Amino acid sequence: MQQQLSKKTLSFTDEIAEGVYLLGFERDFEFKAGQVIGIGMEKEGPRRLYSICSGEREHEIMILYNVVEEGYLTPRLCDLTEGDEIWVTGPRGEFLYDSAPALWIASGTGVAPFYSMLRSGQHENKTLIHGERYLERFYFYNEFSETLGEQYTRCCSAEDDPAVFRGRVTAYLQQVAALPSDFKYYLCGRAEMVVETRDILIARGIPYNQIISEIYF
């Protein structure tokens, strides 16, 4: 099916950590937290998918992305400034909120859909485990930590901090005492992390149908 395309004017673009950007444009459509949109530079050119990271009722749509140096779109996207135009497809996707208690597991920019859920007030009974290489890259740390408190764990693979688990999310999950078998497990990030995490959860007795994955390939 042909995706509906529309042109959007960027209201801001901001480099929030080295090579990691937030961009925004005015929201003129409805979406559900966890959904993605396609973004392209030209109407007919290549497009890539991005999770919406703003809340369902906010005035702007925000996207969090990291520049893939050898990639096609992101090195071009990061050169844009306020007032420039991009082409966007309508929202889609089934990586959606559920009222059941859940563990949200993210690596890198894979935290974006969980931030959207948080900003949409969908964080009750939810615990976030976020993995990053460097401490400065725990995007939205202040809001996650204020809202989720003890239900928010950072796992840092390359730097130490007494308040942060040293290692990847996969190492954290292998040693954590309790992984409730009646929880949902939402996984979002690069393929290696999602596949490895899924294997660990299954090995620890989590039923496959309680694991919901969004892979950034």
Ligand SMILES: Cc1cc2nc3c(=O)[nH]c(=O)nc-3n(C[C@H](O)[C@H](O)[C@H](O)COP(=O)(O)OP(=O)(O)OC[C@H]3O[C@@H](n4cnc5c(N)ncnc54)[C@H](O)[C@@H]3O)c2cc1C
């Ligand atoms: C459902 C879905 C949601 C996504 N949401 C986001 C998002 O919210 N934020 C985000 O940053 N990306 C997201 N992605 C990845 C995004 O669609 C692009 O693949 C990514 O931005 C690279 O695009 P590119 O054109 O610059 O590079 P490409 O020319 O597409 O790719 C170059 C190479 O980089 C690899 N690559 C893809 N993504 C990454 C990455 N994040 N880091 C390092 N290498 C990568 C590709 O596998 C490929 O080998 C999502 C992907 C999917 C499928």
